[in-house]
Amino acid sequence: MNRIYLDHAATSPVHPEVVEAFAGALGTVYGNPSSIHSSGRTARKALDDARRVFAESINAGDAEIIITSGGTEADNLAIFGTAAKKQGKHIITSAIEHHAVLHACAKLEREGYEVTYLPVDVNGRVEAEDVKKALRDDTILVTVMLGNNEVGTMQPIAEIGELLKGTDVTFHTDAVQAYGILPIDVETLNVDLLSVSAHKLNGPKGIGFLYQRKGTQLAPQLIGGEQERKRRAGTENVPGVIAFAKAVAISLEEKEEKWALYNGFKEMFKAILEGEGVNFYENGSHQMPHILNLSIPGIDIESFLVNLDLAGISASSGSACTAGSIDPSHVLVAMYGEKAEQSRNSIRFSFGIGLTEQDIIQAAEKTAQISKRLALK
């Protein structure tokens, strides 16, 4: 059966050129960047070149990039690193953050910090004005994501950045889902910390970075050697970094083209469902083009996702609990309320490399068939 992968927001296939760069680096760039011999220098150069690519991609300086093992580590470093360094016990975040942020905040709450979880409107957007209202004298950190991973809503980060300008409050944004899709400039956004992960943009898993604006206070969370200017100990994952840099370079080249392509996929997908007479509506507004989150009244998500999988289509919804069943998405709950039907009937399709119009047509038609069959019951 021809499988159609529509879960690129969960993780994405590694780009063939990235695979090549990764495999090549694994075989040849084996030195330790901290070593003082030639092998070390080769690795060090590769690392520096990659760092340059990361920095340029967000209009930052090379020294402002801390390479991490991925998005979760970058988020944790931002939150715990800020809390450990700054005086003050108050943190502001939003109800729709990724668990790497939410659960980190919850941990600090248990340790005596106070956390304000900003609500979102029915479209999944945070109000910049709400951030302002929540600010206190002892607020140390505001952390709000750039683009939501479930419904795709972009948050008013530049606006929030603007109103935090000139304050002592550190501003972090989790850009894991937006990086590679949205143009990102840390100066325009006015952020101090920004998290990125490679595997969402066709790079390998296990690598990412945290942007740290020069002068932003941050305590390291991994202690050991002096790598990453003592901000993140551990011998660098050089092949991963090289592959990541390749993925970033490709994504920068293709960004505009992808933006148009995925928006086209989205419209096509919805048009087919409409044409087939499926009753649905779209969750979220101000969306990134690669995420399409639909609520389909009458379906139950647990049956729907399995039906799609059996029909060869990979999509997702919320997050699976450790016993495999699907927990209602905290994002949809924040948007619609605890008892809303959307948390039982919404599904996320997300687009990425390798998809053709033919795939989208086929997937939308199968989705329509299944929707109609299940909604009939």
Place this chain on the structure above:
Amino acid sequence: MTVKAPQDTRVVVGMSGGVDSSVAAYLLKEQGYDVIGIFMKNWDDTDENGFCTATEDYEDVIRVCNQIGIPYYAVNFEKQYWDKVFTYFLEEYKAGRTPNPDVMCNKEIKFKAFLEHALSLGADYLATGHYAQVEHTENGETKMLRGKDNNKDQTYFLNQLNQDQLSKVMFPIGHMEKKKVREIALEAGLATATKKDSTGICFIGERNFKEFLGQYLPAQPGSMETLEGVKMGSHDGLMYYTIGQRQGLGIGGAGDPWFVIGKDLDKNILYVGQNINHDALFSDSLSAVNLSFTSGNAPTGTLECTAKFRYRQADVKVSVEFIGDEAIVTFAEPVRAITPGQAVVFYDGEECLGGGTIDRVFKNGARLEYVG
């Protein structure tokens, strides 16, 4: 009905993470069916260390399904289970009875909500690892037969299933001895081959029953007496005791051991009697409600058959008369410790005809006052 070839027949197997359902799935796959493994999560028992029995069991489901080469999924019925099974369970205890949540779970969850889920996935059949058998007759009816392993037969718990459900069910290990099932699992190298069988009520598991129930229902300690009114001690709450129970009474000393023979809910008294065969423990007939017959129709006239009043008990010869929605079941010989709330299940030879819930118990035409 045209019979589809196995490869065109989709079967959803309800997988618990135990050896029985693992082998059921394995056998169906070997027979060439289009098999899907699904784990049901009905209860969340995550403790303070993050340990959750369901997670452990699901891990086993994943291992086994990967070994067999079938897709696996999970489905959450916590809400339905709470509403339909657990609420009933508590209500029955509150009423001083001893409910059978497994019967209710099969009726409302496994062969209703879960069956509907399976059908929504395009399944032709739902298979489970129960020790029971189905037989499709020429006139399109489906009969339920006891599992071949007499010691493991689970038709007692399946007595409420109807034609609609049975016609869509497969019991792939029902014709086997448990020993054989283990052998197959070992030969196939299934991850659950030596996993020990689960015991007790699924949502309580290995935990202390008393402690568990006490979390949900207030316990009212009271007096423990003989039928003659001699005070023998005190009880911790009537719901903690079941008819015929010996353990946990705290009455020792010389002579025969003591047993629970009845409860007076109004006065909050637990009646006890000496000797396993205390006269008050025996009855000769009962009335049953919530009757269900696999054929869909209650028999007309008097039904002469055999019956079980608890799981794994030997059959007793009975005659059954139907009065309205009730059945009066008269035993050929007195039976010990009939317990209201438990199921009475009827058999004709190997066939399980159906059953009901024991409501009242009688002896010599009079209702046993303190039972149930």
